[in-house]
Amino acid sequence: MAGVSGKNKVVPGFAPALGYTIFYLSIVVLIPLSGLFFKTATLSWADFVAAVTAPRVLASYRVTFGSSLAAALVNAFFGVLVAWVLVRYRFPGKKLVDALVDLPFALPTAVAGITLASIYSQNGWLGRYLEPRGVKVAFTPLGIAVAMVFIGLPFVVRTVQPVLEELDQEIEEAASCLGANRWQSFCRVLLPTMLPAILTGFALSFARAVGEYGSIIFIAGNMPMVSEITPLLIITKLEQYDYAGATAIATVMLVVSFVMLLCINLLQKWSRRFAE
Amino acid sequence: MSIEIEAVSKSFGTFAALKDVSLKVPSGELVALLGPSGSGKTSLLRIIAGLESPDSGRILFDGEEATRRQVQERQVGFVFQHYALFRHMTVFDNIAFGLTVKPRKSRPGKQEIRDRVHNLLKLIQLENLADRYPAQLSGGQRQRVALARALAVEPQVLLLDEPFGALDAKVRLELRRWLRRLHDEIHVTSVFVTHDQEEALEVADRIVVMNGGRIEQQGTPSEVYDRPATPFVYDFLGSVNLFHGRVHEGTAQMAGFRVSSPENASAHDAPAVGYVRSHDIAIERDNAGSGGIKAEVRYLLSVGAMVRADLALNDGDRSIEAELPREEAERLKLKVGDHVYARPRKMRVFVEDYQI
Numbered sequence: 268m269a270g271v272s273g274k275n276k277v278v279p280g281f282a283p284a285l286g287y288t289i290f291y292l293s294i295v296v297l298i299p300l301s302g303l304f305f306k307t308a309t310l311s312w313a314d315f316v317a318a319v320t321a322p323r324v325l326a327s328y329r330v331t332f333g334s335s336l337a338a339a340l341v342n343a344f345f346g347v348l349v350a351w352v353l354v355r356y357r358f359p360g361k362k363l364v365d366a367l368v369d370l371p372f373a374l375p376t377a378v379a380g381i382t383l384a385s386i387y388s389q390n391g392w393l394g395r396y397l398e399p400r401g402v403k404v405a406f407t408p409l410g411i412a413v414a415m416v417f418i419g420l421p422f423v424v425r426t427v428q429p430v431l432e433e434l435d436q437e438i439e440e441a442a443s444c445l446g447a448n449r450w451q452s453f454c455r456v457l458l459p460t461m462l463p464a465i466l467t468g469f470a471l472s473f474a475r476a477v478g479e480y481g482s483i484i485f486i487a488g489n490m491p492m493v494s495e496i497t498p499l500l501i502i503t504k505l506e507q508y509d510y511a512g513a514t515a516i517a518t519v520m521l522v523v524s525f526v527m528l529l530c531i532n533l534l535q536k537w538s539r540r541f542a543e
Numbered sequence: 544m545s546i547e548i549e550a551v552s553k554s555f556g557t558f559a560a561l562k563d564v565s566l567k568v569p570s571g572e573l574v575a576l577l578g579p580s581g582s583g584k585t586s587l588l589r590i591i592a593g594l595e596s597p598d599s600g601r602i603l604f605d606g607e608e609a610t611r612r613q614v615q616e617r618q619v620g621f622v623f624q625h626y627a628l629f630r631h632m633t634v635f636d637n638i639a640f641g642l643t644v645k646p647r648k649s650r651p652g653k654q655e656i657r658d659r660v661h662n663l664l665k666l667i668q669l670e671n672l673a674d675r676y677p678a679q680l681s682g683g684q685r686q687r688v689a690l691a692r693a694l695a696v697e698p699q700v701l702l703l704d705e706p707f708g709a710l711d712a713k714v715r716l717e718l719r720r721w722l723r724r725l726h727d728e729i730h731v732t733s734v735f736v737t738h739d740q741e742e743a744l745e746v747a748d749r750i751v752v753m754n755g756g757r758i759e760q761q762g763t764p765s766e767v768y769d770r771p772a773t774p775f776v777y778d779f780l781g782s783v784n785l786f787h788g789r790v791h792e793g794t795a796q797m798a799g800f801r802v803s804s805p806e807n808a809s810a811h812d813a814p815a816v817g818y819v820r821s822h823d824i825a826i827e828r829d830n831a832g833s834g835g836i837k838a839e840v841r842y843l844l845s846v847g848a849m850v851r852a853d854l855a856l857n858d859g860d861r862s863i864e865a866e867l868p869r870e871e872a873e874r875l876k877l878k879v880g881d882h883v884y885a886r887p888r889k890m891r892v893f894v895e896d897y898q899i
Contacts, residue, residue, distance in 0.1 A: 437627035445641035
């Protein structure tokens with residue numbers, strides 16, 4: 268790493284810059300998170316294991332991580348589609364659609380949750396057509412996934428969009444001159460080029476969904492063992508003044524999330540091995 | 544395969560890129576489309592490839608109508624100025640791409656693909672870089688890979704869009720000679736677009752000079768260079784000096800020179816423009832009846848084997864550029880400020896009406 272601080276760099280100050288970065292990350296991320304671990308450490312090992320492996324807690328992990336994964340997958344697919352349409356086509360109201368994509372970012376999550384819950388409930392705009400057909404969205408795990416899709420949509424769109432914009436039309440022309448049909452050009456040329464961006468968007472969308480609270484609790488129904496997400500369980504514990512129990516669950520979430528993001532990052536690194 | 548272009552026109556919005564262009568490319572020839580930017584040469588190339596469709600006119604491959612044929616069916620190899628390599632694939636996979644996307648029944652086996660790619664790698668002299676990614680190659684290497692990729696599908700026609708435009712001077716020179724040798728080996732009908740006249744003169748069997756969406760002239764490099772058909776071609780190929788004057792019954796009077804101009808025998812005291820290439824200006828120390836005019840050397844510049852001289856004519860109100868071999872300059876002992884006599888060895892006169 269010493270090479271990075273070489274004398275011929277335009278911007279000087281490798282040492283202060285790195286120092287500041289570490290200091291900043293410590294204050295903002297590391298110290299609060301280590302507080303979590305210290306609080307958890309007040310539990311004995313047996314108590315810790317009991318707290319994090321209670322059946323209700325295990326069920327909430329399944330709901331949270333399962334729904335997040337499903338939502339991130341849905342977002343990866345439709346996010347690419349939206350990005351594709353926004354980059355490749357011109358249509359009236361394109362700017363409006365482009366702005367619409369960011370709305371889930373800006374909306375207070377509670378507003379989103381209440382809106383979604385009322386739309387998908389039995390008498391809501393969509394719920395009234397879905398429920399007679401046996402599709403219950405509001406107050407079920409499906410509703411949780413819907414809320415997660417909603418809040419995670421911008422991530423994939425916004426990471427894939429610039430990559431698509433930068434993609435040279437000539438690449439596709441080269442592929443078709445070589446005899447590739449549209450499907451082959453897409454699968455073998457475009458998709459691999461977009462893959463790192465898609466993975467980044469997927470990871471961000473997933474992470475956001477795992478941590479989401481506000482919009483989900485309104486639509487989830489919050490039935491223990493069925494549609495109770497882990498963040499809600501943590502809040503419940505806090506309300507019962509069980510701080511150590513709450514931080515224990517939070518610790519597990521943190522570790523699982525970290526490991527998953529690490530895996531995705533490695534995958535992403537592999538997928539952009541060509542850009543050395 | 545021969546290519547025929549019949550009365551092709553193409554507009555982009557209000558801009559007419561091609562105006563009623565007709566051209567024949569005989570089988571096995573290497574043809575250069577030469578012209579300034581916006582002359583329509585790239586549009587023509589893309590229409591041949593099928594990447595654009597003409598507004599009117601026809602494209603024939605070997606006498607067969609191909610205007611409506613899809614790009615994929617045309618069997619053309621296309622080389623882009625900026626290589627357009629697939630950056631997520633290795634050199635090997637890039638070259639093999641065209642073979643691996645073939646429909647299953649006409650796709651060669653794995654071993655055959657490997658053999659063919661290795662033969663092409665040998666041809667482009669990059670055998671040991673098969674596993675590299677395009678980002679790890681130099682510009683010249685990338686362009687060679689792009690060429691091999693285009694050749695892998697054994698195209699009937701090879702089309703190159705400013706293939707050396709993005710390379711530095713030395714690599715460009717090397718690569719264009721290599722392309723010439725390659726063409727002598729494989730004889731695939733090739734069309735390449737360039738705005739570099741030197742490149743066209745050196746590489747092509749035939750040159751098609753384009754300007755403003757039309758073909759100005761076509762012919763062998765020496766035809767185009769020695770007998771330019773229009774003032775534009777004269778101006779575009781090589782550095783040239785311009786003289787204004789009048790032409791009367793086959794004799795032109797230009798800025799103190801008298802030149803015979805038999806092709807304008809019917810002109811009657813018409814305003815005319817004369818073109819003289821820099822290397823067709825002779826410089827003499829004395830004016831022994833050669834009809835030269837007095838000039839003063841303003842500036843001397845040695846460029847390789849040639850010396851370029853700026854000469855101020857007569858009273859110094861205008862200057863011309865002469866190019867002479869270095870030993871000639873040494874024999875004359877040319878120095879800045881010298882008074883010499885300049886004389887055009889060859890001048891081509893166009894009556895003013897043809898002026899662009």
